[in-house]
Amino acid sequence: MTNYTELSRREGTRPPTTPWMPHMQIQVTPDPDVKAELFRRSYSLPGVRNEPTRISIPGARALWLSENLPLAHEEVILVGREFAHIHPDGSLHVTLSPERAREAIEAAWAEVHPLAHQFGIEGMVLLYTPRDMQELDVIFQLIVDSYNYVTGASIQPDEIVKSLQEVNK
Numbered sequence: 387m388t389n390y391t392e393l394s395r396r397e398g399t400r401p402p403t404t405p406w407m408p409h410m411q412i413q414v415t416p417d418p419d420v421k422a423e424l425f426r427r428s429y430s431l432p433g434v435r436n437e438p439t440r441i442s443i444p445g446a447r448a449l450w451l452s453e454n455l456p457l458a459h460e461e462v463i464l465v466g467r468e469f470a471h472i473h474p475d476g477s478l479h480v481t482l483s484p485e486r487a488r489e490a491i492e493a494a495w496a497e498v499h500p501l502a503h504q505f506g507i508e509g510m511v512l513l514y515t516p517r518d519m520q521e522l523d524v525i526f527q528l529i530v531d532s533y534n535y536v537t538g539a540s541i542q543p544d545e546i547v548k549s550l551q552e553v554n555k
Contacts, residue, residue, distance in 0.1 A: 390486055391527055396494040401514050408443045409479070409500050414515050416476035420522050424476060427526050430546050431533050440465045445474040449529075451537065458538030462507050469536045470529065476515035478525070480532035484508040490528055509535070 402412050425447070429436045433452035440448065441464055451457070451467040462481040463469055470480040479499060482490060487509035490496035496511040513529075516522040523543070530543045 390489065390531060393489055393493040393495060393524060393527075396514070396521070396524070400494055400497065403477075403497060403512060406500050409512055410443065410473050411475050411477040411512070411515050414475050414477070416515050417518065420516050420519060421476045423519065424472065424516060424522055424525070426550065427522075427543075427546055428470075428472065428529055430550055431530070431541065432539070433537075434533070437468070439471040440468055442471045442479065443473060446471045449533075455537055457536060459536050462509070462536060470532055478513045478529065480511060480513060480529060481507055481536065482509040482511060482528065482532050483535045486528070486531050486535070487511050495524060495528060 401414060404410055404412060425436070428434065428449055431449070433455040435450050435452065437448040437450040439446040442448075448468040449470040449472070451469055453467065455467075457463070459481075470478055472478050487496065487498075490511060490513070491498065496513050499510040499512055501510070513525050516525045526546075527543050530541055530546070533539060534541055
């Protein structure tokens with residue numbers, strides 16, 4: 387059992403999403419600064435590069451793991467080395483450990499992907515578009531949790547954020 391950072395409860399009601407494929411959040415316009423920071427942090431994870439998605443909607447961007455990066459849970463990657471993707475609206479599909487996925491859903495940060503049970507991937511979820519930088523901190527924590535689950539790494543989000551701050555000095 388992994389010791390995860392406790393998730394705060396997401397404020398407000400769950401946003402509307404499509405009930406089937408393509409599965410995404412609707413009626414949302416992401417804050418441009420928050421979305422830019424989401425991309426900056428996500429593509430600063432070790433061995434992750436920005437690629438066109440191979441399994442999502444046009445305009446979505448894959449979080450693609452470098453081919454030399456070891457995988458602890460290869461079975462949860464559906465195509466190539468795309469362990470997650472960011473939709474144009476800033477929502478994301480990721481795979482978390484089943485335990486962490488349940489926590490994210492209970493805290494209203496995520497919902498189950500409609501195909502999760504069909505694929506047999508219990509932790510496959512949609513993370514909602516972060517509305518501000520505080521929400522981005524939680525969403526990025528969950529992206530890092532997904533990265534760690536898939537790769538077996540033990541990266542902490544603060545390490546990435548701190549390294550980005552050092553670069554900007």
